[in-house]
Amino acid sequence: MYQADWSVIPQNIGLLLDGVLLTLQISALALIISIPVGVILGLCRISKNKILSLLATAYIEFIRGVPLLVLLFWIFFVLGKFLQLGPYWSAVLGLAAFSGAFVAEIIRAGIESIPRGQMEAARSSGMTYFQAMRLIILPQAFRKMLPPLASQFIILIKDSSLVSVISVTDLTLVAKNLIVTSFRSLEVWTAVAILYFIITFTLSQIIRIFERKFKLRE
Amino acid sequence: MIRIKGVKKSFGDLKVLNNINLEIPQSNVSAIIGPSGAGKSTLIRAVNALEDIDSGEIIVDGVSVHDKKTNINKIRTEIGFVFQSFNLYPFLTALENVTIASINVKKTDKAEAIERGRELLSSLGLEDKFHSYPSKLSGGQQQRVAIARALAMDPKVMLFDEPTSALDPEMIKEVLDAIRKLAKSGMTMMVVTHEMGFAKEMCDQIVFMADGSIIEVAPPKTFFTNPVSPRAQDFLSKVLNH
Numbered sequence: 001m002y003q004a005d006w007s008v009i010p011q012n013i014g015l016l017l018d019g020v021l022l023t024l025q026i027s028a029l030a031l032i033i034s035i036p037v038g039v040i041l042g043l044c045r046i047s048k049n050k051i052l053s054l055l056a057t058a059y060i061e062f063i064r065g066v067p068l069l070v071l072l073f074w075i076f077f078v079l080g081k082f083l084q085l086g087p088y089w090s091a092v093l094g095l096a097a098f099s100g101a102f103v104a105e106i107i108r109a110g111i112e113s114i115p116r117g118q119m120e121a122a123r124s125s126g127m128t129y130f131q132a133m134r135l136i137i138l139p140q141a142f143r144k145m146l147p148p149l150a151s152q153f154i155i156l157i158k159d160s161s162l163v164s165v166i167s168v169t170d171l172t173l174v175a176k177n178l179i180v181t182s183f184r185s186l187e188v189w190t191a192v193a194i195l196y197f198i199i200t201f202t203l204s205q206i207i208r209i210f211e212r213k214f215k216l217r218e
Numbered sequence: 219m220i221r222i223k224g225v226k227k228s229f230g231d232l233k234v235l236n237n238i239n240l241e242i243p244q245s246n247v248s249a250i251i252g253p254s255g256a257g258k259s260t261l262i263r264a265v266n267a268l269e270d271i272d273s274g275e276i277i278v279d280g281v282s283v284h285d286k287k288t289n290i291n292k293i294r295t296e297i298g299f300v301f302q303s304f305n306l307y308p309f310l311t312a313l314e315n316v317t318i319a320s321i322n323v324k325k326t327d328k329a330e331a332i333e334r335g336r337e338l339l340s341s342l343g344l345e346d347k348f349h350s351y352p353s354k355l356s357g358g359q360q361q362r363v364a365i366a367r368a369l370a371m372d373p374k375v376m377l378f379d380e381p382t383s384a385l386d387p388e389m390i391k392e393v394l395d396a397i398r399k400l401a402k403s404g405m406t407m408m409v410v411t412h413e414m415g416f417a418k419e420m421c422d423q424i425v426f427m428a429d430g431s432i433i434e435v436a437p438p439k440t441f442f443t444n445p446v447s448p449r450a451q452d453f454l455s456k457v458l459n460h
Contacts, residue, residue, distance in 0.1 A: 115305075117301060117303055117305035118305060118307065120268055120301070120305065121299075121301065121305035121306075121307070121364075121367075122307075122319075123268070123291075123294065124266055124268060124294055124297070124299040125294065125295070125299075125319035125323065125367070125368070125371060126291045126292065126294040126295035126319060126323045126324075126371065127291065127319060127322065127323055128291050131322060131323065135318060135322055136307055136318075139309055140307075140308070140309055143309070
């Protein structure tokens with residue numbers, strides 16, 4: 001019988017928490033970048049301009065068709081070499097580029113769910129297309145996008161474990177390194193799974209509070 | 219004030235607007251009536267370019283609305299539009315609905331816009347609804363907020379696209395009263411409506427449309443007592459005797 005020895009976790013808790021912090025940092029940065037990227041892509045996608053819409057669609061389809069792992073390798077080894085990105089920024093960019101495509105689809109769906117009359121009312125009062133978007137459509141669309149954006153963020157945090165392959169010392173890489181020195185894979189992976197769960201569960205609870213707050217108005 | 223010259227529009231083979239010519243002088247109130255599918259809504263929506271036209275010209279206050287060189291956003295501030303389905307912004311209060319465009323488009327001072335918004339809402343009997351969200355208002359109240367919203371831009375022309383068609387019967391009067399008041403103030407207006415009583419009593423001219431064409435333009439008295447065209451006679455016999 002295998003003798004579990006959990007002492008490896010408290011002994012290395014500092015290391016693990018550093019990993020958690022880096023995971024959160026990279027995911028949050030990627031999300032912050034992927035939202036404007038997603039808004040622009042989403043707007044291009046529904047644009048009447050055929051070229052813009054085609055480019056956005058091509059990007060979204062391409063990203064969705066490539067595994068994140070491959071995308072991360074490509075950004076790190078190809079783009080990263082040209083732009084001198086280093087592992088940290090390659091990871092952030094890779095996740096942002098990947099997540100941006102999904103955010104774009106969420107944005108598009110959110111905008112398309114707002115009745116046409118809202119745009120017409122805004123335009124008929126003399127607003128430009130962009131004013132109408134900014135003042136009338138997006139504030140409503142964002143409310144509808146919040147739940148899918150939240151689950152996208154949670155997916156992003158989980159996907160971020162892949163950045164360990166390009167030597168970013170996130171929670172997953174910290175765990176791998178810890179196992180190499182301690183040989184305690186059962187204990188370490190269990191702890192890491194629980195840590196990921198604590199992060200995502202806390203987040204989904206916070207988001208639920210936000211959603212309720214938004215619903216109270218109107 | 220509004221001049222519509224040779225306007226044509228088709229959806230595929232269907233001619234929705236078939237060579238429309240119409241003149242609406244300053245302070246005139248015109249009712250556009252006719253059977254559904256006549257092109258009434260398409261016509262009134264074309265006046266502020268919510269709808270494109272294939273050929274012809276629409277001139278509002280001296281500006282050709284569909285000319286590519288026209289700043290459409292500028293001329294639209296001169297044209298108030300009231301929709302059948304109100305189209306209020308659900309995430310804004312009544313007062314915010316009324317002020318958002320004048321603050322952001324006309325760049326009116328915020329305090330001034332709010333002052334004007336309160337005035338308008340009060341004049342329409344909504345003095346206790348400034349901070350209500352549209353979902354908390356009845357249909358009649360929502361439509362009055364929508365009228366206030368259109369008036370907040372100080373338009374020279376008001377367009378109403380079936381303003382009472384989505385309302386419960388007991389709320390039609392409060393909205394018609396608001397429109398009546400506006401008509402008396404000398405506003406130039408086009409009203410697409412099925413309210414024959416309103417058309418008869420309030421309007422300066424009746425524009426009868428059917429199948430994408432204007433069949434008859436006449437003062438209400440003449441139109442309702444002596445319609446010339448068989449199409450109008452048929453329509454009136456159906457809407458007045460039921």
